[in-house]
Amino acid sequence: MFIGHFGAGFAGKKFERSASLGTYFMAAQWIDLIWPVLLLLGIEKAEIKPGVTTVTPLDFTYYPFSHSLFGVIVWAVLFGMTYFIIKKKSRAAIILALLVISHWVLDLLVHIPDLPIFPGYSLKVGFGLWNSFAATVIFEGLIFTLGIYFYYKSTKPKNKTGIYSLIGLIVFLVAMYISNLVGPPPPSIEMIGIVGNAQWLIVLWGYWIDKNRE
Numbered sequence: 001m002f003i004g005h006f007g008a009g010f011a012g013k014k015f016e017r018s019a020s021l022g023t024y025f026m027a028a029q030w031i032d033l034i035w036p037v038l039l040l041l042g043i044e045k046a047e048i049k050p051g052v053t054t055v056t057p058l059d060f061t062y063y064p065f066s067h068s069l070f071g072v073i074v075w076a077v078l079f080g081m082t083y084f085i086i087k088k089k090s091r092a093a094i095i096l097a098l099l100v101i102s103h104w105v106l107d108l109l110v111h112i113p114d115l116p117i118f119p120g121y122s123l124k125v126g127f128g129l130w131n132s133f134a135a136t137v138i139f140e141g142l143i144f145t146l147g148i149y150f151y152y153k154s155t156k157p158k159n160k161t162g163i164y165s166l167i168g169l170i171v172f173l174v175a176m177y178i179s180n181l182v183g184p185p186p187p188s189i190e191m192i193g194i195v196g197n198a199q200w201l202i203v204l205w206g207y208w209i210d211k212n213r214e
């Protein structure tokens, strides 16, 4: 799942406006922001296996620290607590923690059973929406669209940048999504790790949009 997580981040603003869109993106995508680092360090593992699912050629063979249910709960608590310590806003901290968990729940729907429940424990889950191209695109597109709708309703631009920075990001994310869906499999795991780290730019983009909307 890719744009669906950003849809969840956009939706965060509907529930609490005090945190920045960039922070909501960071929370909703948190475990996919640390995963590329763990992948490059060799702590977590994945393989490129075209055909493993209809939608993604990636086989997530070992990622208990970023993507187990237990792991994501720990990350959510740490994320929410860190935000609370810095900003002293409890409602936003709770929403951010829930957004960190939302990532795992959304992944649960699309991944084949590769999501661990607990590190070191062999049970893995996933409902496998990725086995259907159409179902994946409809479901993820719906979450993304709903998230943008909520965000759009909850904020308004302060200036022209507030309009174009948002439109630009939407176009960029959709283009990235389509190129992931129809493009060739990534050349190597290292490349996935490097491109994955570039997602921080989307987080920064979120902060930029937020500065120009109210």
Ligand SMILES: [Zn+2]
Residues within 6 Å of the ligand: 031, 032, 067, 103, 107
């Ligand atoms: Zn993920």
